Amino acid sequence: MSQTDAPARLVVLAGPTAVGKGTVAGVIRDDHPDVWISVSATTRAPRPGEVDGVHYHFVTDAEFDEMIAQGALLEWAVVHKSARYGTPRGPVEEALAQGRPALLEIDLQGARQVKATMPEALFVFLAPPSWEELVRRLVGRGTEGERERERRLETARGELAAEAEFDTTIVNHEVHDAAQELVTLMKAQ
Incomplete structure (x- = not known):
């Protein structure tokens, strides 16, 4: 897809916790620099190896509240009954206007919000x-x-039940294959 084919179609990738969304997005980030990938904001603490601005924008609760008040988030949600996550709106709109293949890697709640405001996006489970x-x-x-794992597994059961809400499904047997399948879908748009 060239820069002159604007506007591009947004692709939203969601699925249950621990399915490998972040890992698939990381492979795409490394192997397909032409694909723009949104970096979510979160109020949770970084995990080992996570870099602010690369994996997430790590923000305080007050900063997140300000983003909500300013309408600066395309979607946001409380995830796993603890931290908040959200997608900054400006960078998404800019990437689409430039005609770049654009990917949001988000949770189910966020995907539902994006579907309500951008139903033309392609939703991939x-x-x-x-x-x-x-x-x-x-x-x-x-x-x-252990407590957090149980909370995430409880969340995952509900997330798996939402598969039918999506336009298509990719099964993550192997991360590089799943990433390539997703990029192929994106570039076909």
Whole structure:
């Protein structure tokens, strides 16, 4: 897609916790620099290895409140009954106006908000190969304690039930294959 084909169609990637949304987006970021990927704002603390402005914009509760008040978020939600996450509106609109393939990697609540305001976007559900594999990935990350894992698994059960709300599904058997399938979909738009 060239810069002159504006406006581009937004692609929204969502799926259950620990399915690998961030990992798929990371592969696309590394291997497909022509694809613009939104960086969400969050009030949660960084995990080991996460870089502010690359993985997320880590903000305080007060900063997040200000973003909401200014209408600066395309979508936002409380995730896992704890931290807030949101998509800054300006960079999304700018990437689309430039005609760049644009990707939002967000949670189900956020995808529903974007669908309400931008129904023309392509909504892609990233699914695990199985429930057992999703549990293995969540536990294997080692980034959450037992209480947080249980909260995320409870959330994941509801998120899996929402697959039918999406335009298409990609099963994340292997991260590079899933990333390539998503990029192919994006560039076909």
